[in-house]
Amino acid sequence: MPLKAIFIAAGLALCLTANVLGRPNVVGYYPNWVTMPSLNLSMYTHVNFAFAIPAAGGSFTYDNQEAMPAIVSSLQAAGTKAIVSIGGWTGSGLFSSILKTPSSRAALLANIVSYLKQYSLDGVDIDWEYPGRMGDTCNVVDSTNDTDNFLSFLRDLRTQLDMAFGSRSKLLSLAVRVEPFDGPNGPISDVSAFASVVDYINLMMYDIAGVWNPTTSANAPLQYAPGQGPRFSVGSAIDAWSNAGWPFGQMNLGIPFYGYAMTANTNMLQNPSNMYAPISSIAPQGDQDDRAVAVQCSGAPAAYSGEWQWKHLRDQGILATAGTAASPWVRTWDSTTSTPWLFNPSTNIFITYDDPQSIKLKVSFAASKGLAGTMVWGMEMDYSNELLDVLHDFPSSNTTSTSTITTPTATTLGPSGTTATGNPSTKPISTSTAPTSSSAPPTSAVTSTTSSSSSSAGGPVAGAACPATGSYQCADSTGKSPSYLLCLYGKWIAQSCGSGTACFQAGSSISCGWPQS
Numbered sequence: 097m098p099l100k101a102i103f104i105a106a107g108l109a110l111c112l113t114a115n116v117l118g119r120p121n122v123v124g125y126y127p128n129w130v131t132m133p134s135l136n137l138s139m140y141t142h143v144n145f146a147f148a149i150p151a152a153g154g155s156f157t158y159d160n161q162e163a164m165p166a167i168v169s170s171l172q173a174a175g176t177k178a179i180v181s182i183g184g185w186t187g188s189g190l191f192s193s194i195l196k197t198p199s200s201r202a203a204l205l206a207n208i209v210s211y212l213k214q215y216s217l218d219g220v221d222i223d224w225e226y227p228g229r230m231g232d233t234c235n236v237v238d239s240t241n242d243t244d245n246f247l248s249f250l251r252d253l254r255t256q257l258d259m260a261f262g263s264r265s266k267l268l269s270l271a272v273r274v275e276p277f278d279g280p281n282g283p284i285s286d287v288s289a290f291a292s293v294v295d296y297i298n299l300m301m302y303d304i305a306g307v308w309n310p311t312t313s314a315n316a317p318l319q320y321a322p323g324q325g326p327r328f329s330v331g332s333a334i335d336a337w338s339n340a341g342w343p344f345g346q347m348n349l350g351i352p353f354y355g356y357a358m359t360a361n362t363n364m365l366q367n368p369s370n371m372y373a374p375i376s377s378i379a380p381q382g383d384q385d386d387r388a389v390a391v392q393c394s395g396a397p398a399a400y401s402g403e404w405q406w407k408h409l410r411d412q413g414i415l416a417t418a419g420t421a422a423s424p425w426v427r428t429w430d431s432t433t434s435t436p437w438l439f440n441p442s443t444n445i446f447i448t449y450d451d452p453q454s455i456k457l458k459v460s461f462a463a464s465k466g467l468a469g470t471m472v473w474g475m476e477m478d479y480s481n482e483l484l485d486v487l488h489d490f491p492s493s494n495t496t497s498t499s500t501i502t503t504p505t506a507t508t509l510g511p512s513g514t515t516a517t518g519n520p521s522t523k524p525i526s527t528s529t530a531p532t533s534s535s536a537p538p539t540s541a542v543t544s545t546t547s548s549s550s551s552s553a554g555g556p557v558a559g560a561a562c563p564a565t566g567s568y569q570c571a572d573s574t575g576k577s578p579s580y581l582l583c584l585y586g587k588w589i590a591q592s593c594g595s596g597t598a599c600f601q602a603g604s605s606i607s608c609g610w611p612q613s
C-alpha cells in the first residue's frame with residue numbers, strides 16, 4: 097500500500113497447541129521504535145518483536161537488541177511466546193534478492209537459527225511485504241520467482257529449525273496481505289504447500305482505506321459494499337486464503353488498534369447513511385504521534401499518514417467514551433462494513449477506525465469460521481485494554497449466530513448507518529477522564545433509559561423538526577429496538593444500530609449496545 101509504513105505481523109502456535117491450551121491466539125506486535133506502556137503480558141499468547149531488518153548478505157539487525165533478554169524472560173514468565181519478526185513494511189526491500197542468491201539465502205537461514213538459540217526465542221515470524229508484489233516503493237520484486245523462492249526457503253527454514261531444536265518445537269508464522277502470495281499472474285490459487293511447513297498466518301486485514309483511494313472508506317471492513325470502496329474485507333480475505341487451501345485453524349485475524357483520517361470534499365453528515373465521499377489525496381495530520389515522513393525512494397514530499405491510534409482517539413478529545421464522540425465530532429455506524437466513522441463538520445475530516453463494537457463483530461465472525469484467534473497491530477495503541485479485552489471474548493465454541501455477521505447482499509448497497517452517539521452539545525470530555533468500562537462492547541452501562549420523551553408513542557418521528565443538530569433519540573425506551581433518530585440540520589433522520597444490537601438513551605446521547613439478556 098502506498099504511502100505509509102504499515103508494518104505488521106504476527107504469530108502463532110500450532111493449531112494443536114491452541115486446542116490443547118483451549119485458548120485462542122492473541123498475537124501482538126511489539127514495535128521496537130515505541131516505548132511500550134506497562135502491559136499485562138499474559139493477555140497475549142504470542143508477542144512478535146517488530147522488526148528485525150534483513151541486509152543484502154543475509155544478516156539482520158534488530159534495534160534495541162540489548163533489551164531483548166529481559167523482555168523475552170518477562171514474556172515467557174507470563175506464559176507468552178516470544179517471537180522475532182523479520183521484515184515489515186520498510187524491512188522487506190531485499191527479501192527477493194536475498195532468497196534468490198544461494199549465499200545470502202543460506203546465511204539468512206543460519207542466522208535465524210542462531211538468533212533463536214541466542215535469545216531463547218520461541219519462534220520466527222516472516223513479514224515479507226510482499227512476495228511477487230510491490231510493497232514499499234523501492235523494494236526489489238520478481239513476480240515470476242518470489243513466491244516459489246519463498247516456499248523453498250520456508251521448507252528449508254522448517255527443516256533447519258526442526259533439526260536444531262526438535263520437530264515442530266519452534267513456531268514459524270507469516271504476516272500476509274488480504275490475498276495469497278503473487279505469482280506472475282496475480283495471487284496463486286494453491287497455498288497448501290506453505291501451510292504444511294508454517295504454523296499459522298496473521299492476516300493483515302487493515303489499511304484498506306487510504307488517500308490513494310478516490311473516496312473515504314473503512315480501514316478494516318468486516319464486509320465491503322459492492323461498488324463502494326475497495327473490494328477487500330475480513331470476509332473476502334478469509335475466503336481468499338481458504339479458497340486457496342489454507343486451513344481456517346491456521347489463521348489469525350489481524351485487528352487494527354488504529355484508524356485513519358481523510359479530508360472529505362463535502363459535509364458527510366448531510367447523508368450519514370453513505371460513508372463513501374470523495375476525498376483530498378493529501379492526508380491531514382492524524383493523532384499527536386503522526387509525523388510527516390518521506391516515502392522511501394519515491395522522491396515525493398514528506399506526508400502525514402493520518403493515523404489515529406485508539407488511545408489518542410480516547411485521550412485527545414475525539415471520543416468522549418469508547419462509543420461516544422465528543423463535540424464537534426459525530427460518530428456514525430456503517431452496518432455493511434460493521435465499523436464506526438467519525439466526522440467533524442467544521443473541518444470535513446472523516447476518521448475510519450475500529451472500536452469495541454466493531455472488534456466484537458470481527459471476533460465473532462473469526463470464531464464462527466473456526467480461526468485460531470486474532471493478531472494486533474500494535475500493542476501500544478490500546479487504551480486501558482478496551483480493545484484487547486474484546487479479543488478475549490473470542491468464543492471457544494461455535495455459538496455465534498450468523499444472523500449478526502452474514503455477508504451483505506447487493507441489497508445492502510445503501511448501508512443504513514447506525515450508531516452510537518455523539519453528544520455534540522457537551523464539551524469534549526477532559527482527557528483525564530477515566531475510562532468507564534474496560535470491557536468493551538457497546539455498552540451495558542447505560543442506566544438512565546429515559547421514560548417519557550423517548551417512547552415510541554410520544555417521541556419524535558423521522559422527518560419532524562428537531563432542535564439541535566447532533567442530538568439523538570432512541571426510537572423507543574425498551575432497550576430492545578435498534579432504531580433511533582439523529583437530528584441533522586433541523587430534521588430527525590431515521591437510523592439503526594447494528595444488527596443484533598439495541599439503542600440505549602443517555603440524556604441527549606444514545607449508545608448502541610448488546611441487548612441486556
Ligand SMILES: *[C@@H]1O[C@H](CO)[C@@H](O)[C@H](O)[C@H]1NC(C)=O
Nearest residue numbers: 135136137138139140174488
Ligand atoms: C493478566 O491477564 C490474565 C489473562 O487475561 C488474567 O488472568 C490476570 O488476572 C491478569 N493479571 C492482572 C494483574 O491483571
Ligand SMILES: *[C@@H]1O[C@H](CO)[C@@H](O)[C@H](O)[C@H]1NC(C)=O
Nearest residue numbers: 196237238239240241242244
Ligand atoms: C526467475 O527464475 C528463472 C529460472 O531460474 C530465471 O531464468 C529468471 O532470470 C528469474 N527471473 C528474475 C527476474 O530473476
Ligand SMILES: *[C@@H]1O[C@H](CO)[C@@H](O)[C@H](O)[C@H]1NC(C)=O
Nearest residue numbers: 463464465466467494496498
Ligand atoms: C459455525 O456455525 C455457523 C452457523 O451454523 C456455520 O456456518 C459455520 O460453518 C460454523 N463454523 C465452524 C467452524 O464450525
